[in-house]
Amino acid sequence: MSPTQQEISAEIAAQAAPTSGALHPERRYPPYRSSLLRHPSQPVVALEDPDAVELSGPVFGVTDVTELDADLTRQHHGEPLGERITVTGRVLDRNGRPVRGQLVEIWQANASGRYAHQRDQHPAPLDPNFTGVGRCLTDDEGGYAFTTIKPGAYPWRNHTNAWRPAHIHFSLFGTAFAQRLVTQMYFPGDPLFAYDPILRSVTDDAARQRLVAAYDHELSVPEWSLGYRWDVVLDGPAATWTEEGR
Amino acid sequence: MLPTPSQTVGPFYGYALPFPDGGVVAPAGHPAAIVLHGRVLDGDGAPIPDALLEFWQAAPDGGREGRPGSLRRDHTTGGYAGRDGLSFTGFGRVATDADGSWTLHTLAPPAETPYLAVCVFARGLLHHLFTRVYLPDARPDDVLRRIPVERRSTLFAQEERPGLFGFDIRLQGAPHEETVFLDLA
Ligand SMILES: [Fe+3]
Numbered sequence: 043m044s045p046t047q048q049e050i051s052a053e054i055a056a057q058a059a060p061t062s063g064a065l066h067p068e069r070r071y072p073p074y075r076s077s078l079l080r081h082p083s084q085p086v087v088a089l090e091d092p093d094a095v096e097l098s099g100p101v102f103g104v105t106d107v108t109e110l111d112a113d114l115t116r117q118h119h120g121e122p123l124g125e126r127i128t129v130t131g132r133v134l135d136r137n138g139r140p141v142r143g144q145l146v147e148i149w150q151a152n153a154s155g156r157y158a159h160q161r162d163q164h165p166a167p168l169d170p171n172f173t174g175v176g177r178c179l180t181d182d183e184g185g186y187a188f189t190t191i192k193p194g195a196y197p198w199r200n201h202t203n204a205w206r207p208a209h210i211h212f213s214l215f216g217t218a219f220a221q222r223l224v225t226q227m228y229f230p231g232d233p234l235f236a237y238d239p240i241l242r243s244v245t246d247d248a249a250r251q252r253l254v255a256a257y258d259h260e261l262s263v264p265e266w267s268l269g270y271r272w273d274v275v276l277d278g279p280a281a282t283w284t285e286e287g288r
Numbered sequence: 289m290l291p292t293p294s295q296t297v298g299p300f301y302g303y304a305l306p307f308p309d310g311g312v313v314a315p316a317g318h319p320a321a322i323v324l325h326g327r328v329l330d331g332d333g334a335p336i337p338d339a340l341l342e343f344w345q346a347a348p349d350g351g352r353e354g355r356p357g358s359l360r361r362d363h364t365t366g367g368y369a370g371r372d373g374l375s376f377t378g379f380g381r382v383a384t385d386a387d388g389s390w391t392l393h394t395l396a397p398p399a400e401t402p403y404l405a406v407c408v409f410a411r412g413l414l415h416h417l418f419t420r421v422y423l424p425d426a427r428p429d430d431v432l433r434r435i436p437v438e439r440r441s442t443l444f445a446q447e448e449r450p451g452l453f454g455f456d457i458r459l460q461g462a463p464h465e466e467t468v469f470l471d472l473a
Contacts, residue, residue: 065290066415069415074414078331080330080410082460082466086470087468087470087471089418093401096418096470096472098353099344100344104356105356106357148304149300159300159302174304175303211298219405222342224296225292225294243295252292273292279473
């Protein structure tokens with residue numbers, strides 16, 4: 043039997059830790075059912091190796107991206123349906139230093155909440171003018187920018203009547219392989235936030251807020267697009283930053 | 289500054305992150321190329337068909353500077369562009385197949401750092417996991433020495449025939465079965 047939203051919401055409430063200071067989700071988060079068999083049961087071993095290969099990382103350059111890759115509305119002959127948006131921000135390390143020249147990749151559903159992916163069979167229309175994949179390199183200030191359309195919410199099968207809030211998937215590289223991050227950006231004020239076990243797996247309220255972009259009217263372009271700003275701070279590696287309390 | 293939390297890669301990254309021949313890191317025709325392969329398994333021992341693995345390693349000469357050109361997709365042909373087929377980029381990305389399997393063609397890392405760093409992403413995994421693949425003849429380093437002996441073998445590839453190495457990643461299991469994962473943050 044698929045759990046009801048009420049049952050999942052009760053589990054989410056039981057797991058809530060609004061001021062725990064937890065920075066990332068626990069890998070075991072029962073309200074997200076798929077986590078149950080896919081989290082380690084043994085403790086993760088802290089790596090303290092100043093010569094670790096993980097303190098260096100892959101490099102990217104002009105041969106990895108093209109200018110067109112950052113505009114998801116221009117990858118086909120026609121215009122995609124939906125609300126045109128720009129999403130921009132900076133990628134920083136935990137010391138606040140810009141992460142320069144690194145690859146940012148995004149993927150997302152179309153305006154109807156449908157992915158251009160064979161395994162997404164939810165009965166919402168595909169858009170022949172929208173694939174939903176973008177990439178760019180960060181600039182000297184760590185800045186990135188994408189033009190895209192606002193993705194729709196979509197259903198999934200974690201429980202009965204499960205809906206994901208609208209989100210854009212982000213993949214980011216730092217200067218060290220240990221800084222690797224894959225995450226999701228959400229849109230402010232989404233009414234689905236409270237119901238979503240994936241977002242709520244980040245149990246600390248302030249940490250969860252860091253996944254939500256800000257609407258920025260200064261970024262909106264007249265007669266063209268709405269602007270959202272979202273900065274990303276990459277975690278780790280332990281050996282390259284010093285901060286109180288760590 | 290406090291980090292942006294991780295979120296699962298989800299089930300639908302398949303048309304965005306993997307790229308053709310993402311597991312072919314060794315320059316074409318290189319005489320010292322090796323092949324690593326294995327499966328990604330869950331707590332029931334069942335294959336995980338929607339995991340994504342990334343590999344990063346030193347070049348055989350010890351270099352860790354990498355090379356650009358790992359990751360450009362050619363929109364016209366669906367193939368890849370940007371890699372010259374000669375340089376060693378040090379970086380590979382492979383999605384698991386329907387049976388949870390993956391394959392990486394690469395060059396053996398140097399004796400000083402005889403391992404490949406691995407980052408594991410999957411639907412159901414809310415925060416990626418790091419591990420390492422050590423080649424069978426690697427001498428125990430400081431990291432291996434910190435790991436209980438009965439769990440250490442989970443970090444070693446098995447040579448199946450010359451140049452071909454097997455390595456399964458088990459996300460959950462008994463202490464001697466579950467892959468040792470490393471916290472780098
Ligand atoms: Fe999604």
